Amino acid sequence: MSQHTAGEVPVLSEEVREALAMRRPVVALESTIIAHGLPRPRNLAVGGELEALVRAEGAVPATIAVVDGVAYAGLDKAQLERIAGGEGVRKLGHRDLAPALATGATGATTVSATAFLAARAGLRVFATGGLGGVHREWAQTQDESADLSLLARTRITVVCAGVKSILDVPATLQRLETLGVGVLGYRTRRFPGFYLADSGEPVDWSVDRPEEVAAVMAAQDALGGPESALLVANPVAEAEQLDPELHDRVLAEALAACREQGITGQAVTPFLLGFLVRATGGASLEANLAAVRGNVRLGARIAGAWAERA
Ligand code: PSU
Ligand code: MN
Numbered sequence: 001m002s003q004h005t006a007g008e009v010p011v012l013s014e015e016v017r018e019a020l021a022m023r024r025p026v027v028a029l030e031s032t033i034i035a036h037g038l039p040r041p042r043n044l045a046v047g048g049e050l051e052a053l054v055r056a057e058g059a060v061p062a063t064i065a066v067v068d069g070v071a072y073a074g075l076d077k078a079q080l081e082r083i084a085g086g087e088g089v090r091k092l093g094h095r096d097l098a099p100a101l102a103t104g105a106t107g108a109t110t111v112s113a114t115a116f117l118a119a120r121a122g123l124r125v126f127a128t129g130g131l132g133g134v135h136r137e138w139a140q141t142q143d144e145s146a147d148l149s150l151l152a153r154t155r156i157t158v159v160c161a162g163v164k165s166i167l168d169v170p171a172t173l174q175r176l177e178t179l180g181v182g183v184l185g186y187r188t189r190r191f192p193g194f195y196l197a198d199s200g201e202p203v204d205w206s207v208d209r210p211e212e213v214a215a216v217m218a219a220q221d222a223l224g225g226p227e228s229a230l231l232v233a234n235p236v237a238e239a240e241q242l243d244p245e246l247h248d249r250v251l252a253e254a255l256a257a258c259r260e261q262g263i264t265g266q267a268v269t270p271f272l273l274g275f276l277v278r279a280t281g282g283a284s285l286e287a288n289l290a291a292v293r294g295n296v297r298l299g300a301r302i303a304g305a306w307a308e309r310a
Contacts, residue, residue: 009101010117013074016062020122023310025059025303028073028118028126028156033292034063034080035089035108036270037129039277039285044084046289050296054127057300062123064114066092069104073121083108091266093146111158112150115229119156124217124306126156127299129292130164130194131231132269133172136255143268144175151229152179157217157306159232159299161291162192162199166251166272169199182230184216186298192235195242195276195287203233210298214305234298240290242283250279 012020019026034047047063054061062073065083072079083089083106090107092100094116100107109117111131118126132145151158163172173191176183185191185203193199207213213232220230254275263271276284 007070010064010071010073010121012121013062013072013076015060016074016121019060023307025300025307026062026123026125027054027059027296027299027303028114028123029054029061029063029296030111030114030126030128031063031065031075031083031108032091032110032114033129035083035086036091037273038288039274040084040086042285044081046292047080047084050292053293053296054300057297057304059300059303062118062121064109064117066097066100066105066107066109068106069101071097071101071117073117073123082106091270093266094150095146110145111147112145115147115150115154115156115158119154124155124157125159125299125303127159127292127296129160129288129295130162131158131160131172133163133167133169134175135268136166136168137259138168138171141264143265145269148172148175148179148181151181151231153227154229155220155227157213157230157232157302159234159295159302161194161236161295162233163194164269164273165194165196165199165247166254166269166276169193169201173201176231180226180228182216182220182228184213184230184232186213186232186234188233188235190235192233192291194291195236195247195284196244197235197238197241210301210305211308213302214309217306218309232298232302234295236287236291236294240287242280242287246280246283250276250284253279
């Protein structure tokens with residue numbers, strides 16, 4: 001048992017603690033994308049690069065993960081290396097946090113666990129790649145990411161490039177509507193498609209500036225009611241997206257391979273993302289990274305606009 005379970009959750013880095021105390025902008029970053037969403041060794045460099053992007057925009061990065069049974073917001077170099085190293089690093093959704101803390105496990109946090117820990121620490125803005133959602137095989141597997149239900153009851157703003165295109169996007173948007181999670185298109189009226197700028201689905205609300213996002217956040221708080229999240233759907237630039245034809249062809253192969261190999265549960269998303277990287281000769285990785293970089297930059301600007309209002 002870890003002796004830390006009764007302590008501060010998450011433990012804040014000095015930099016994050018100071019920024020929060022001084023009401024300076026902070027952006028939460030997840031770690032599953034580093035540990036399980038990107039190939040090694042590139043993933044470690046990306047982890048550092050995303051933090052540098054946040055700093056370049058004048059905000060403080062708070063990468064969230066669990067190391068030896070302690071949840072952290074703001075990792076030092078050695079902790080980031082542990083998470084990127086892969087060996088023995090578990091994938092932790094929100095429901096996995098209690099067993100991970102109680103048993104001293106080391107794990108990367110998904111959107112659901114990261115959003116939960118970030119909100120608990122008083123962070124309001126979180127940037128990631130693409131959310132989890134309803135899988136295309138839902139009728140057989142009932143596989144719907146815990147990201148959705150957690151965001152229905154967590155007051156946080158999540159900047160994402162939509163939901164991963166490996167999912168059933170219309171079904172996921174329907175679930176977000178049912179769960180009462182707000183969605184804003186950022187400079188678009190189309191819901192982004194993660195590797196693609198446009199998923200083919202519309203969004204009802206669109207904003208053009210970080211200050212407008214902050215105004216919506218303030219209105220959420222003023223209204224009260226269920227403590228739900230706000231999604232800011234920020235498309236990858238068309239010049240950096242994956243070729244849509246290649247995307248559709250390779251995704252069909254990936255879904256077939258997933259079925260044939262009997263991949264289930266938490267392994268599904270990393271399997272599909274990894275398959276796409278190999279089958280596109282790395283092109284999906286570049287599109288994924290372009291999307292994440294854009295989200296992290298925008299997240300920092302929204303955190304800045306939010307801090308201005310405080
Ligand atoms: N976005 C990415 N890469 C990822 C993920 C998101 O660009 O690897 C991760 C997120 O952590 C998300 C998780 O919460 O995939 C969803 O996994 P699942 O479908 O098992 O809930
Ligand atoms: Mn799942």
